[in-house]
Amino acid sequence: MKTYLFKAIALLAITLSACTNNTNNTKAIAEDKVTVAVKSENFLSGGLAEPITIEKRELSDGSTADCYKIVVTSTPTDHEMGPWCPGNIADDASAGGIWLEGGEVYDVDGEFVKNLATFYKDDTWMLYNSATGEITKTKTKEECQEAANPNVGVEYQNYCVECLPSYVADVKHTYYIPVTPKKAATPYIFASRPGGGGGPPKGERPPRPEGAPEGERPQGPPRGNSTLPSSRGIAFNGVVFDAPAPTDAILGAYTLAPFDDAGGHINLAAGYHYHAATGVSKKLAQADNHAAMIGYAFDGYGIFENTDSNGKEYTDLDKSRGHYDEVRGYHYHVDQAGNNNFINGLRGEYAL
Template structure:
């Protein structure tokens, strides 16, 4: 499915639909599965990122929905097969993580296995890689809860929000958070492998998607990948809601028709069970998610009770089996953006903070910090958020 470049949808939508019909686009909590929530969703006052006062659905979910089977991620040996990975270097495409793929990476200078065929597997929630290239397989933390905010009435933004590495995309109907591209091997040296439904576990111990899992076999068919997702596949089904409140469907229309007229964010105005509304579609390319978001998100729309990873809010604590965070002041809170930077680099936020050292001692030595983390200085500088007030 090819993306087409259209007039920015805020202009089209306001002219063609008007405000009354736009109200039909609100997220429908009844569409979520019965096991999606850790507690019943509520409507709360919230502020959108453009400063608009609004109302949001406050959704709290567990580390993993009840009954959802996940994995495999990393194969134990070169004889086995794990999940999938989108390789973006030479011979770029989506691959099954198996011996043939890892041998190809070895030929390109990325060795993920020992001479006896044992795969280098690391749980970065408890340890850091001792090798240049490891397959990341994080253990779950069953105590973690995630809280998300979805605007009850979506508002079109003045311009789209581009989605980079590990950007927040939305939440699936099973309650699993959705993120954009996972960090590349070229950036971090390591591979946080996805399972065959396109998800994996965050360093904080909770599972999330990097794909439209209920339509991922459309991608496998196009890419020639020998993999199956255990979830029911339906390319016309509603998958979830983006963090701007707009619905996300599979690669077909709700009535099964082919999708036409997509904008650069993989969305358009069309018929849905909720009426003629703006909505996003999956594509047959990986990751089959929106390329950007057209609406305005709520401020502070994602937090977890985890001790590490994206959205971690437990003040003064390190990751599982790790010491307290250094340089965090009395509260122990990390600077904004560090969790996302750590995820992009394939390390824990605590390891990133420890490598950079105490900020009160002066600017960090980036070369030394990069060496401690086993990454390049350029990758470290690119991932870190800008200093405050810049």
């Protein structure tokens, strides 16, 4: 009798436990009081290959929603692209772009290129002619393709890689963003990668990658979630906010692929794309001194600058680099430019 009673109590406990767990798993997602829909009119028409339209698309949770279809040329109309590589070690900062290292932004002027061996504590660095001061850089589309290969041959080591807009004049990309953001049960956190978020510490050169795929590639999705976008969102000018630049591969091949002052550069597959927000592209100022808005993430939530109008960073951001207020609803704040990063995840469902 005691044995039977013990088994009955144990069975009841297991049943109650199972019911409790099931209740937690099916708990409704707490909705935000304020959810701000995407405004298609915020995008500059000059960066679009065709007018923005609405299509029904499946979202990452299996539901269906209205999504904006945004076809872009990856060519900004609100600022010039470049320059990237200076021509001579005597050139000032106006002749080159920027480099992101260890959380800092450096001007790629002639002096920076001249001192790369000291900067990275490696005498192999030598991107210029010691007699003339001329900097060795790519000058054709073919050289751009070869030098941008992470597994660079010895003939393209010690090159400054500068791919020009004329090489990607016909590039178009299509993106889908939910018209109204939908909060996910659990945020989708982007996987980290070696070299993402600013690359190796200053003074350390990572090993050259073996068997790396040709050309720069955006960061892949986390393991187990092959549908997560590799990029983060779109600026109002139609240029994509890309994953962290693979600076480990770039530096490991003794090449330098600078960004322009807007935080962007070009590869032949992606076209022009951003790796840092430097305040150059179109922004929407906020009436309450909040940071300006600069675009949308791929889940439809707004992306805002790193600091407010007084230069103060936000200290209450979640793991995705977002927070909520009753004016803008949930939204993101980009990372500091020197960190080679925008946001860390998507809080909402994204279009497949």
